[in-house]
Amino acid sequence: MGSSKFVRGASLIAIAGAFAAVPPAYAQGQAGVEAQSGQDGSSGGLEEIVVTAQKRSENAQKVAATVTVVNAEALVAGGVTDLRGVASFLPMTNLSQENVVTQAFIRGIGQTSDAETNDPAVATNIDGVYQSRYTLSGSMFDIERVEVLAGPQGTLYGRNAAGGAINITTKLPQFTPGGEARFEIGNYNRFHGFGAINVPLSQQVALRGAVDYLRHDGYLSNGQNAKDNLAARLTALIEPDSDLTIVLRGEYQHTGGDGDGIVLRPLLKKSDPWFQPEIPGEDFYVHRKVYKGNAEIKYQVGGPANLSVTYIPAYTYYDLSYRSPIGYNQRYYPNPGVAGNPLTGFAGALENLGDTGRQLTNELRLAGDTGRLNFVLGLFQFRQSAHGPGVSFEIYNPGVFSGGSFRPYSFASGGPQNDLNVVTNSKAIFGQATYAVTDALRFTVGGRYSWDKRHADGVSQGLVPIANIALPPIVYDLRLSDNRFDWKVGVEADVAPHSMAYATVQTGYIGSGFNITSNAAASTFKPETLTAYTVGLKNSLFGNSLRLNLEAFYYDYRQLQVSAYNSASGSALLYNVPKSEIYGLQVDTTWKAGPNTTFTANLGYLHATIKRGVLPPGAVYTCGVPGAIPAELCNGNSLIDYSGFTLPNAPRWSGSTSVTQIFPLASGAAIEARGSMNFESKSWGLFSHLEGLDKPAFAKIDASLTYRSSDERWALGLWVRNLTNNARYVTPTTTNVYGLNTWFIDAPRTAGMKAELSF
Template sequence: MRQVSLLTLIVASAWATGAAARQEAATPAAPAADTAIAEIIVTAERRDSSVQKTAAAISALTAAQLERQGVTQPQDISKAVPALKIATGGGGYTQLAIRGIGTLSGNAYSEQAVASNLDGVYVPRPAEVNGVLFDLDRIEVLKGPQGTLYGRNATAGAINIITRKPSFTTGGDLTLEAGNYNQRRVQGALNLALSDAVAIRFSGQVNRHDGYLSDGYDDADESAARLQLRMAPNDAVDLTLSIDHAEVDAHGGGAVQSPFVDPGSPYTGASTAAGQAIFVAAGLKPVLNDGYLDLKTTGAGATLNWKTGLGALTVIPAYRKMDLDTRQYAPGFLLEDSETSRSRSLEARLASPTDAALSWIVGAFAFAEDQTTNIFTDQRVTYSRVIAPKLDTRSYALFGQATWRATDQLRLTAGVRASRDEKTLQGTRLSPLPAVPAAAYPAVCPSPATFSASAGTCTSPIAGDATFKKTTWKIAAEYDLTPSNLLYANLGTGFKAGGFYSSLAPNTFQPENLTATAIGSKNRFLDNRLQINTEAFYWRYKDKQVTHLGPVTPSGFDLITENAGKATLYGLEVDMIWKPTANDQISANLQYEHSRYGSFVYNQSTTTGAPTTSCKVSATTAASVVLVDCSGHRLALAPTWSGGVTYSRGFDLGSGRVEAEITERFESSYWVGDEQVLGQKQKAYNKTDLLVSYTPGDDRWTLSVYGQNLENKAVMSSSFVQPVLGAPYVTLRPPRTWGARLSARF
């Protein structure tokens, strides 16, 4: 019945769009330059195209939008895209999800279900995105599996971060910002045209603010710089070389117990006296305020675009490096992590002209990442451990996609990608055991480990080799009702790579898989003053990777990852922009989503009798192990309703122009953790942002004042259940912030 209702909704939406389009086509008129909605060019399909001509659900945030909304950190992106959830927890770990499909764990072995790309380069560790969000041209959020053109780890979609490129005109800009929580930000760029064919651009940012939590956590202390050299000797060749570096030296992310220890002050940190008392009473190491986050990232790469006789050739070699050193208590216990990542990638693509009867793109991709990780945890009554594994990843892919122009209005597309992942894990696990009850962890190390009674330690080797192969594909059709109205339908697949967890074999898990169907339309009406885009989607998700406290071979328990679930999601997304006058604009987006696990069953280890969960729990034949069944539950990070409305108004003055903008965002209730306990349920909420700016007639500078989250709502973004207390600890989105921003252009 629900599928029938969804089909009815899709057909009705398409019929209404078509009727309106035919009426518009009957009375064509030239758009007025001062009232027409601006076109946005994106590279979502690996070639330049208008958002309105791209048959996919894409949210494109321009440089002006990013500046107005104060986007400087990854979680800021999700404010403008209802389908996207980004949470930055302790240790710099970043969790990404689109329409409820994502990664809830944040360890070094986790792969993401949403691919992050910087200027066409795949960024393997989402923590690296923390230092690159400045001097941007735009951000593109692609919703739905991108298995053909993006490949691995783009199961739910992709985020494309595109920086401003050097131009052949000398100029620059400078932004100064100050606000509450001792907010201080400086961002600048200098563009030098060395000739008509050579330009260089240097940009940088320093961003700092005090902690949003009372004990100093959730602060920022970031600095970053980027240098780019562009050479375009003729119309056929365009080469850009770039290098970037960023450093974070902060207290780091923090978490609070939920339900809140002090409901009247939800941003009270867990290291306060009230928060510590809970841990001391349970015999656990309390949360302290001595956490830190030291993160250094460096990237270097090149982008060559060369128009050849065979087609447009694009070659992108890149190198990225990340060094992470952190101490955090966000999971509800002490966790120290020293991690390095070195990655190299190369992508080459050849694309035909887009106006050909048969347009195509073919390419190859190679990726290598070497990770080393040293992790120490202290949970007192369970066990402490040190893990020192080395994980090497190699990934290769061949891909191609072609579009046939069947008629002047109808186009048919098919694409395929063959991927191969190879992973090797080597390392050692050291478990100090002197104060550990026998029931909590085996007193004798499992073979082939060794046990030292005098030192009270258990040393276990960690090793494994795994290869994963996957073929993903896409088929699509698009039809132009008019030059301004597009209908499309597509069916595609995506996958998230499998991998290891840090325990004795068997310690592997398999890839996740997603098959998605979408029917949508993109439309301009009223002389390009009204834009309405819609997409109805139906996703089938299987082999969900879930990370939890589970039994390991031959005995004991650990934080493991296994394939434990499948789910179905469907819904409708609507985006609208209306510009009734040259001075007024209303933007709105709305998403409805229904999501349910068809099957979500896994074995959970417990030290307290039964795990903290709202799912069904039943006994097993193994001691301290229960069967958890979350089948029929809603996916985490998937509110039924979400959206926002923005109204902006311009006032022309004799000396300049005033712009006022107000944004209201809302979400219905949703879970922030797979355990789905009361403390992990975010209630329905709404938040308001306000911006007022003044720009003089010569457009040389702009002064803005802003307020965000004016209601000061404490909104949860991620969660981890403390394994001994059975209590969820949650990270929070920023509280009410306000400030002023001065931007100058020269």
């Protein structure tokens, strides 16, 4: 089980704990922690962070797990407008673009495929509602906080939460009238406007309405990466009496623009990573509409166990269409008419029209707290149905790339039209309890039993780009089911007045799925399973002016699901890699260095490798096959052994740091200066480590300067993001096809002005 590595990590915890009383030269800590009066009553300490990570409100320093919290102020100061922006605050976390969805990885656990026939490894919940990956790429606005938990979370959260959980909480209405507004302008014709208003209708009913609009021109030279997004939410808070609380929410989102563009590596212009040539006559776009409705009904039963019952029903509908490029390449598939067999030019488009989906979830919880024992018991139900034509390809042969644009091209072949219907059902019973043996010693046990079913039917056609022809259509009708029990055991102890140590063992899984290629049983892939071992130490020191939290972890990861292009089927298939190993250390620190100076930072060390992994002979990785890996790279073997390869999106080092400095003025106003940096070492976009699929080391620096009025009713500021104009390649678009190295890329340097108003 890699116990020696786990012991090594535990030793690091012990060493760090021994030096916990020594102030660091700089701080590593949780992002977005506001420095105010301390929880211990001391003036000038750090504000207590209240989280609901364990389905109850509690001090984050009392949670026996790493809970990274990003509050509303940090999200606004960092210019975060979508889920992907949260990753700037988090170590060992990748939240990035993959076509029209957001790809989530935490500590090396994630999923590179975005098909409805498989599941993400990280559960994202908004106001307690599990979210489909197809609804997460829109605007994120009017947020109270974001909590990120690493490792299996099935005993409390969602389905398939083996990699972790991202819990987003939106703002509730207030029973006093008021509101807020923000406006932002910047380069690339950027305009961002946000407004929210609280309207108390009575002493029992209050409303909050919020609207967010964002637009900007494309960051790529061909105009792609442009956005035109509109979102609105209406929330009602009803409190008939002190025991009953009802929250009703309705939300609409529209995502427009021309989608997120891609770039080729090696770069077509080394001096400009955001350069991409135009394809004459092409019109790339994305249109996504999402409608959400949910409720949260909580009744305080009371009694000796202080019982409460919570019910959360939710419904989501989405309608999606998009057209995006799949690449511009000069050596994609062999061309017999050219010496050395590279294509003299390649371009293409990927189209998905008419995708629609519906999601219904219900969660019922019973919680209690006797003083010695606190517990949560729950029932969970999830149903999602998705329908669409699948993915269609158009392949072009534009001729030799020259002079910044493709020469006039000829249409080579149209990709096949598919008809896909996927229905996923999941049910679970879960629970977790913590018992205090003494005032300083507590034990936790938890469990979850899941029933997962998936059914897919329709017609599918693969495409063989080597010949630019469509394969014969396949009619399929596939069904799968998984039953799984996951568990958690843990112990925590107060080792000093403001220090807690803990150790936990817990399991998680990600459901099985199938490849839409045939009715054969071989088209299915197995569930992933994970056993996670963690030890940690949480400290509040020097009158609560310094927080130092550490966690070491070891993951035994089985049956990793990896996506690889199969030239025989003309589509990407998922395979299982038998065993992988992940271990590392996370350090979080927040330090209030003075009355007006706060440092935050966090640091992660991650070692994530495949221990045993050889793909089946039918995969594209068979060496020497045209379109696969050249034989000279295989060292004479017919198959490549991936043992020792680093898992995707698992940089060895990653983290973030920030400093906030307040300059009080004689008038009572203040100037706030803020600088932040997030960074990561080299990693890989896909497990295969093919040429061009590496992610270079990266550092991103943001800064802002804000004037705040004496009554804190308004503010004006300047901001710059990605100050050094570094190019960050976030997600490769290919599923391990040798020679096709196209990537989604983050924004270049942007800058602008902002205005804030509260009333």
